[in-house]
Amino acid sequence: xxxxxxxxxxxxxxxxxxxxxIDAVGLVFYDKSPRNVxxxxxxxxxxxxxxxxxxxxxxxxxxxxxxxxxxxxVPLDTLQFHGEESHEECKQYGVPFIKALRVNDKTxxxxxxxxxxxxxxxxxxxxxxxxxxGTGESFEWSLAKVKVDTPIILAGGxxxxxxxxxINIVKPYAVDVSSGVESSKGVKDIDKIKxxxxxxxx
Numbered sequence: 001x002x003x004x005x006x007x008x009x010x011x012x013x014x015x016x017x018x019x020x021x022i023d024a025v026g027l028v029f030y031d032k033s034p035r036n037v038x039x040x041x042x043x044x045x046x047x048x049x050x051x052x053x054x055x056x057x058x059x060x061x062x063x064x065x066x067x068x069x070x071x072x073x074v075p076l077d078t079l080q081f082h083g084e085e086s087h088e089e090c091k092q093y094g095v096p097f098i099k100a101l102r103v104n105d106k107t108x109x110x111x112x113x114x115x116x117x118x119x120x121x122x123x124x125x126x127x128x129x130x131x132x133x134g135t136g137e138s139f140e141w142s143l144a145k146v147k148v149d150t151p152i153i154l155a156g157g158x159x160x161x162x163x164x165x166x167i168n169i170v171k172p173y174a175v176d177v178s179s180g181v182e183s184s185k186g187v188k189d190i191d192k193i194k195x196x197x198x199x200x201x202x
Contacts, residue, residue, distance in 0.1 A: 001167065001200050002174035004153065005193065006058065007035035009186035011048035017193050024054035026080065026176070029062065029070055034185040035178070042074045056080050056098070067093060078120065087116050096120040098153065103139050113148035122148070123176060126156035138162060141169045160195035164202060175200060 006026025061083030138157025159180030
């Protein structure tokens with residue numbers, strides 16, 4: 001089971017988390033998020049990471065020029081789109097991308113997988129009208145039990161107390177956590193990460 005932790009804001013904090021065995025680090029480039037990072041801070045975090053960590057940049061309805069500027073300055077491996085971006089908008093950068101879906105009982109995940117056919121993964125998160133992730137709220141995990149060719153990344157309200165049950169129900173390719181392993185917004189709690197990893201791998 002792959003593990004991504006999103007919303008790092010401090011280099012040493014990200015390095016410590018990676019040394020515990022996670023697979024991907026998410027950096028938020030969205031100025032309305034409390035976990036937003038500027039280019040300089042993003043590069044400090046990336047430069048601190050050990051080898052073989054996937055570096056993911058998260059964007060929400062961002063202007064293409066802004067994304068191009070970030071890509072020119074920050075060595076990202078994967079882009080993650082959390083807004084209403086079209087398939088064409090997501091794939092135009094020539095970089096592997098993840099499309100996030102905010103899931104409720106009206107979400108047709110199979111249809112969205114076909115719509116975003118070039119996505120490297122679909123990230124299923126909680127639906128909240130006023131927010132694009134990082135809410136700490138879960139959704140009905142049975143809604144994510146779909147058979148699609150695109151790898152499913154499960155997010156939304158995950159922590160060490162909920163992740164094992166969520167994995168058993170959905171059987172995703174990967175899990176993505178942010179607020180569930182934090183001591184404060186943008187600061188990850190190493191003990192919570194250890195507990196989270198232990199539950200994922202049990």
